[in-house]
Amino acid sequence: MKYNNFSDTGWKVSEVGLGCWQIGWCWGDVEDQDARLLLNKAIDCGVNYFDTSDTYGDGRSEKFLGELIRSTPEKIYISTKLGRRIRGTSYDKGYKQAPMEEFLDRSLLNLGVECIDVVQLHCPPFEVISKKETFEMMDELKKKGKIQHYGVSVHTIADAMEAIKNPNVKSIQLVFNIFRQKPIEEFLKVAKKNNVAVIARGPLASGLLTGEINKDTHFAENDHRNYNKNGEAFDIGDTFSGVDFDKGIEAVERLKKILPNNFSLVDLSLKWILMQEGVTSVIPGAINESQVEINSRSSDLEDISSLLPKIKLIYDELIKPDVHSRW
Numbered sequence: 431m432k433y434n435n436f437s438d439t440g441w442k443v444s445e446v447g448l449g450c451w452q453i454g455w456c457w458g459d460v461e462d463q464d465a466r467l468l469l470n471k472a473i474d475c476g477v478n479y480f481d482t483s484d485t486y487g488d489g490r491s492e493k494f495l496g497e498l499i500r501s502t503p504e505k506i507y508i509s510t511k512l513g514r515r516i517r518g519t520s521y522d523k524g525y526k527q528a529p530m531e532e533f534l535d536r537s538l539l540n541l542g543v544e545c546i547d548v549v550q551l552h553c554p555p556f557e558v559i560s561k562k563e564t565f566e567m568m569d570e571l572k573k574k575g576k577i578q579h580y581g582v583s584v585h586t587i588a589d590a591m592e593a594i595k596n597p598n599v600k601s602i603q604l605v606f607n608i609f610r611q612k613p614i615e616e617f618l619k620v621a622k623k624n625n626v627a628v629i630a631r632g633p634l635a636s637g638l639l640t641g642e643i644n645k646d647t648h649f650a651e652n653d654h655r656n657y658n659k660n661g662e663a664f665d666i667g668d669t670f671s672g673v674d675f676d677k678g679i680e681a682v683e684r685l686k687k688i689l690p691n692n693f694s695l696v697d698l699s700l701k702w703i704l705m706q707e708g709v710t711s712v713i714p715g716a717i718n719e720s721q722v723e724i725n726s727r728s729s730d731l732e733d734i735s736s737l738l739p740k741i742k743l744i745y746d747e748l749i750k751p752d753v754h755s756r757w
Contacts, residue, residue: 437627458653527554545576547577584604606631608699618707
């Protein structure tokens with residue numbers, strides 16, 4: 431496993447982290463024991479960066495990570511996302527800045543810590559990101575010792591470019607994968623220049639880029655790939671990366687034809703992200719130990735520079751017209 435600087439924090443985080451949405455909810459049922467096993471497998475594979483949110487199972491994911499913190503002697507870094515919680519509250523759906531400290535206090539309890547490594551604002555709208563008061567509140571929470579650093583998880587490049595203007599933003603998290611290549615044009619360069627960590631979420635496009643999904647694949651009723659295909663529950667860009675399902679399947683079949691020997695499509699998809707200059711960590715999720723192991727090995731795979739033009743051509747022809755201008 432390779433490790434990268436996380437902004438100017440002095441941290442060295444694994445370039446393959448673990449996204450912990452799956453052990454919260456929205457991906458079918460992941461039993462408690464399976465969640466604990468896959469988290470420990472991540473540690474065994476050299477993963478030391480874990481990303482979650484207070485909305486993932488209404489704190490279920492955070493509580494598993496709290497157990498992990500207490501059970502391992504290894505130094506690990508936890509980022510959680512706050513601002514969209516509604517379960518157990520009277521708040522309306524959507525992003526909410528005002529109760530941020532209330533959300534933070536609950537996450538501190540869930541994680542069993544006095545200070546959280548990184549809190550990321552959970553996809554606030556542009557008008558919130560553009561207000562200095564948004565980040566003044568986060569600075570106050572830092573002064574209180576409840577968080578070490580903060581960043582912003584975003585939906586769009588425009589949101590990312592606005593957030594990065596704030597000098598105290600240490601990280602930007604956004605969807606970045608073979609099917610969402612827009613960050614390469616400008617954002618990754620600006621982030622690197624400003625020494626801001628870039629966290630690539632949704633690296634496998636909700637499983638499309640595993641190559642194991644086809645037109646006959648059935649998703650559980652409580653799986654967002656069933657109930658959010660058209661963006662009914664939340665931003666469609668976080669389900670199959672907003673890609674038309676049939677076009678995505680067609681692109682996957684073309685990608686399979688250019689796989690190097692001993693590479694799976696997962697290998698290709700994750701290595702493609704890691705080859706992009708400016709990416710700090712990619713955070714694929716997992717529902718079992720095997721997936722964690724497969725994802726983690728991408729850090730040590732061989733260079734695939736010769737395939738980058740072919741991958742871009744597939745994107746340009748099949749995917750770019752539908753998604754490039756939207757996010």
